[in-house]
Amino acid sequence: DSGVTQTPKHLITATGQRVTLRCSPRSGDLSVYWYQQSLDQGLQFLIQYYNGEERAKGNILERFSAQQFPDLHSELNLSSLELGDSALYFCASTRQGQNTEAFFGQGTRLTVV
Amino acid sequence: DQQVKQNSPSLSVQEGRISILNCDYTNSMFDYFLWYKKYPAEGPTFLISISSIKDKNEDGRFTVFLNKSAKHLSLHIVPSQPGDSAVYFCAASAPGAGSYQLTFGKGTKLSVIP
Numbered sequence: 001d002s003g004v005t006q007t008p009k010h011l012i013t014a015t016g017q018r019v020t021l022r023c024s025p026r027s028g029d030l031s032v033y034w035y036q037q038s039l040d041q042g043l044q045f046l047i048q049y050y051n052g053e054e055r056a057k058g059n060i061l062e063r064f065s066a067q068q069f070p071d072l073h074s075e076l077n078l079s080s081l082e083l084g085d086s087a088l089y090f091c092a093s094t095r096q097g098q099n100t101e102a103f104f105g106q107g108t109r110l111t112v113v
Numbered sequence: 114d115q116q117v118k119q120n121s122p123s124l125s126v127q128e129g130r131i132s133i134l135n136c137d138y139t140n141s142m143f144d145y146f147l148w149y150k151k152y153p154a155e156g157p158t159f160l161i162s163i164s165s166i167k168d169k170n171e172d173g174r175f176t177v178f179l180n181k182s183a184k185h186l187s188l189h190i191v192p193s194q195p196g197d198s199a200v201y202f203c204a205a206s207a208p209g210a211g212s213y214q215l216t217f218g219k220g221t222k223l224s225v226i227p
Binding site: 002004006031033035040041042043044045048050055056058090092094100101102103104105106107 | 117119147149154155156157158159162202204212213214215216217218219220
Protein backbone atom coordinates (compact mmCIF):
# COMPACT_ATOMS: atom_id res chain seq x y z
CA ASP A 1 0.00 0.00 0.00
CA SER A 2 1.62 3.22 -1.24
CA GLY A 3 -0.53 5.46 0.94
CA VAL A 4 -1.92 7.26 -2.12
CA THR A 5 -5.65 6.72 -2.60
CA GLN A 6 -7.48 7.15 -5.88
CA THR A 7 -11.21 6.91 -6.50
CA PRO A 8 -13.00 5.54 -8.35
CA LYS A 9 -11.03 2.52 -9.56
CA HIS A 10 -13.11 2.16 -12.68
CA LEU A 11 -15.27 4.61 -14.61
CA ILE A 12 -17.29 4.05 -17.75
CA THR A 13 -18.88 7.04 -19.39
CA ALA A 14 -20.14 8.24 -22.73
CA THR A 15 -18.48 10.61 -25.18
CA GLY A 16 -19.14 14.25 -24.45
CA GLN A 17 -19.53 13.70 -20.74
CA ARG A 18 -17.51 15.10 -17.85
CA VAL A 19 -15.91 13.12 -15.03
CA THR A 20 -13.92 13.88 -11.89
CA LEU A 21 -11.12 11.70 -10.60
CA ARG A 22 -10.02 12.04 -7.01
CA CYS A 23 -6.66 11.56 -5.31
CA SER A 24 -5.55 11.70 -1.69
CA PRO A 25 -1.77 11.92 -1.32
CA ARG A 26 0.34 10.22 1.33
CA SER A 27 0.19 11.86 4.72
CA GLY A 28 2.64 14.75 4.78
CA ASP A 29 3.16 14.93 1.02
CA LEU A 30 2.43 18.38 -0.38
CA SER A 31 2.96 17.61 -4.08
CA VAL A 32 0.49 15.76 -6.25
CA TYR A 33 1.21 14.71 -9.82
CA TRP A 34 -1.24 13.38 -12.39
CA TYR A 35 -0.17 10.96 -15.12
CA GLN A 36 -2.03 9.34 -18.00
CA GLN A 37 -1.21 5.90 -19.36
CA SER A 38 -2.82 5.09 -22.69
CA LEU A 39 -2.67 1.69 -24.36
CA ASP A 40 0.93 0.60 -25.02
CA GLN A 41 2.25 3.90 -23.79
CA GLY A 42 4.38 4.90 -20.89
CA LEU A 43 3.01 7.20 -18.28
CA GLN A 44 2.65 10.76 -19.54
CA PHE A 45 2.90 13.63 -17.09
CA LEU A 46 -0.18 15.85 -17.07
CA ILE A 47 0.05 18.35 -14.24
CA GLN A 48 1.52 18.95 -10.78
CA TYR A 49 0.15 20.78 -7.76
CA TYR A 50 2.07 21.81 -4.71
CA ASN A 51 0.27 22.89 -1.57
CA GLY A 52 -2.76 24.06 -3.51
CA GLU A 53 -0.99 25.80 -6.35
CA GLU A 54 -0.25 24.62 -9.87
CA ARG A 55 3.51 24.01 -10.13
CA ALA A 56 4.08 22.42 -13.54
CA LYS A 57 2.12 21.46 -16.61
CA GLY A 58 2.82 18.69 -19.07
CA ASN A 59 0.82 17.31 -21.98
CA ILE A 60 -2.54 18.19 -20.55
CA LEU A 61 -5.40 18.97 -22.91
CA GLU A 62 -7.40 22.15 -22.47
CA ARG A 63 -10.47 19.99 -21.82
CA PHE A 64 -8.74 18.71 -18.70
CA SER A 65 -8.19 20.65 -15.50
CA ALA A 66 -7.12 19.92 -11.97
CA GLN A 67 -7.04 21.47 -8.56
CA GLN A 68 -5.68 20.76 -5.11
CA PHE A 69 -7.73 21.55 -2.06
CA PRO A 70 -6.66 22.85 1.38
CA ASP A 71 -6.71 19.29 2.76
CA LEU A 72 -4.24 18.47 -0.07
CA HIS A 73 -6.47 16.06 -1.93
CA SER A 74 -6.60 16.68 -5.66
CA GLU A 75 -9.17 16.28 -8.37
CA LEU A 76 -8.65 15.86 -12.10
CA ASN A 77 -11.59 17.01 -14.19
CA LEU A 78 -11.99 15.64 -17.70
CA SER A 79 -14.67 17.19 -19.89
CA SER A 80 -16.08 16.77 -23.40
CA LEU A 81 -14.74 13.26 -23.27
CA GLU A 82 -13.60 11.52 -26.43
CA LEU A 83 -12.93 7.85 -27.12
CA GLY A 84 -9.20 8.58 -27.13
CA ASP A 85 -9.36 9.75 -23.51
CA SER A 86 -9.83 6.14 -22.44
CA ALA A 87 -6.77 5.40 -20.33
CA LEU A 88 -5.42 4.73 -16.88
CA TYR A 89 -5.02 7.88 -14.83
CA PHE A 90 -2.52 7.78 -12.01
CA CYS A 91 -1.92 10.15 -9.19
CA ALA A 92 1.42 10.30 -7.39
CA SER A 93 2.71 12.24 -4.42
CA THR A 94 6.14 13.24 -3.22
CA ARG A 95 7.75 15.15 -0.42
CA GLN A 96 8.58 18.57 -1.77
CA GLY A 97 12.02 20.03 -1.68
CA GLN A 98 13.91 16.91 -2.61
CA ASN A 99 14.38 14.74 -5.64
CA THR A 100 13.00 11.49 -4.46
CA GLU A 101 10.70 8.72 -5.48
CA ALA A 102 7.06 9.38 -6.24
CA PHE A 103 4.47 7.09 -4.68
CA PHE A 104 1.64 6.13 -6.98
CA GLY A 105 -1.98 5.31 -6.37
CA GLN A 106 -3.66 2.30 -7.95
CA GLY A 107 -5.07 4.42 -10.73
CA THR A 108 -8.49 5.06 -12.22
CA ARG A 109 -9.33 3.18 -15.39
CA LEU A 110 -11.49 5.42 -17.55
CA THR A 111 -13.42 3.93 -20.43
CA VAL A 112 -15.21 6.28 -22.80
CA VAL A 113 -17.85 4.60 -24.95
CA ASP B 114 10.03 12.83 -29.29
CA GLN B 115 10.64 10.11 -26.73
CA GLN B 116 13.20 11.29 -24.21
CA VAL B 117 13.31 7.97 -22.33
CA LYS B 118 13.39 4.79 -24.37
CA GLN B 119 13.07 1.19 -23.41
CA ASN B 120 13.72 -0.63 -26.65
CA SER B 121 12.81 -4.11 -25.47
CA PRO B 122 9.05 -4.47 -24.99
CA SER B 123 9.52 -7.87 -23.37
CA LEU B 124 12.14 -10.11 -21.81
CA SER B 125 12.01 -13.75 -20.68
CA VAL B 126 14.48 -15.10 -18.16
CA GLN B 127 14.87 -18.40 -16.36
CA GLU B 128 14.37 -18.38 -12.61
CA GLY B 129 17.68 -17.93 -10.79
CA ARG B 130 19.40 -16.23 -13.72
CA ILE B 131 20.14 -12.55 -14.17
CA SER B 132 17.60 -10.17 -15.69
CA ILE B 133 19.01 -7.09 -17.39
CA LEU B 134 16.62 -4.33 -18.38
CA ASN B 135 17.92 -1.43 -20.42
CA CYS B 136 16.96 2.19 -20.80
CA ASP B 137 18.32 5.04 -22.93
CA TYR B 138 17.67 8.74 -22.58
CA THR B 139 18.27 11.75 -24.74
CA ASN B 140 17.80 14.72 -22.41
CA SER B 141 21.16 15.64 -20.87
CA MET B 142 19.35 17.68 -18.20
CA PHE B 143 18.06 14.53 -16.52
CA ASP B 144 19.87 14.10 -13.22
CA TYR B 145 17.81 11.51 -11.36
CA PHE B 146 16.72 8.14 -12.61
CA LEU B 147 14.26 5.65 -11.20
CA TRP B 148 12.93 2.18 -11.90
CA TYR B 149 9.34 1.26 -11.17
CA LYS B 150 7.67 -2.11 -11.24
CA LYS B 151 4.04 -2.48 -12.21
CA TYR B 152 1.70 -5.42 -11.79
CA PRO B 153 -1.62 -5.50 -13.67
CA ALA B 154 -4.40 -3.49 -11.99
CA GLU B 155 -1.91 -1.81 -9.65
CA GLY B 156 -0.04 1.46 -9.65
CA PRO B 157 3.71 1.62 -10.32
CA THR B 158 5.83 0.68 -7.31
CA PHE B 159 9.19 2.31 -6.75
CA LEU B 160 12.13 -0.09 -6.95
CA ILE B 161 15.41 1.74 -6.99
CA SER B 162 16.88 5.07 -8.04
CA ILE B 163 20.20 6.63 -8.91
CA SER B 164 21.49 10.16 -8.95
CA SER B 165 23.61 11.38 -11.84
CA ILE B 166 26.56 11.84 -9.50
CA LYS B 167 26.76 8.06 -9.08
CA ASP B 168 27.29 5.25 -11.55
CA LYS B 169 25.90 2.40 -9.47
CA ASN B 170 23.33 1.84 -6.78
CA GLU B 171 22.50 -1.47 -5.18
CA ASP B 172 19.57 -2.63 -3.09
CA GLY B 173 19.38 -6.33 -2.37
CA ARG B 174 18.84 -8.23 -5.60
CA PHE B 175 18.47 -5.00 -7.59
CA THR B 176 21.34 -2.96 -8.99
CA VAL B 177 21.06 0.05 -11.26
CA PHE B 178 23.99 1.16 -13.41
CA LEU B 179 24.25 4.58 -15.01
CA ASN B 180 26.52 5.43 -17.92
CA LYS B 181 26.16 9.18 -18.38
CA SER B 182 28.41 9.44 -21.42
CA ALA B 183 26.28 6.88 -23.24
CA LYS B 184 23.04 8.21 -21.72
CA HIS B 185 22.21 4.67 -20.74
CA LEU B 186 21.06 2.94 -17.60
CA SER B 187 20.30 -0.63 -16.78
CA LEU B 188 18.59 -2.57 -14.04
CA HIS B 189 20.06 -5.90 -13.00
CA ILE B 190 18.01 -8.39 -11.00
CA VAL B 191 19.98 -11.27 -9.52
CA PRO B 192 18.74 -13.90 -8.97
CA SER B 193 15.47 -13.50 -10.83
CA GLN B 194 12.37 -14.89 -9.16
CA PRO B 195 8.91 -15.66 -10.59
CA GLY B 196 7.47 -12.88 -8.44
CA ASP B 197 9.61 -10.42 -10.39
CA SER B 198 7.40 -10.97 -13.42
CA ALA B 199 5.91 -7.54 -14.10
CA VAL B 200 6.28 -4.50 -16.34
CA TYR B 201 9.33 -2.41 -15.48
CA PHE B 202 9.38 1.30 -16.23
CA CYS B 203 12.45 3.47 -16.41
CA ALA B 204 11.86 7.10 -15.44
CA ALA B 205 13.93 10.27 -15.25
CA SER B 206 13.58 13.75 -13.85
CA ALA B 207 15.33 17.04 -14.52
CA PRO B 208 15.74 19.84 -12.01
CA GLY B 209 13.67 22.94 -12.49
CA ALA B 210 11.19 25.13 -10.69
CA GLY B 211 10.76 22.70 -7.83
CA SER B 212 8.98 20.15 -9.95
CA TYR B 213 10.13 16.55 -9.97
CA GLN B 214 7.86 15.36 -12.72
CA LEU B 215 8.93 12.09 -14.22
CA THR B 216 9.45 11.20 -17.86
CA PHE B 217 8.78 7.50 -18.37
CA GLY B 218 9.78 4.93 -20.92
CA LYS B 219 7.12 2.65 -22.37
CA GLY B 220 8.12 -0.25 -20.18
CA THR B 221 9.58 -3.73 -20.52
CA LYS B 222 7.50 -6.76 -19.61
CA LEU B 223 9.68 -9.22 -17.69
CA SER B 224 8.63 -12.84 -17.49
CA VAL B 225 10.60 -15.05 -15.12
CA ILE B 226 10.08 -18.69 -16.01
CA PRO B 227 10.14 -21.20 -13.12
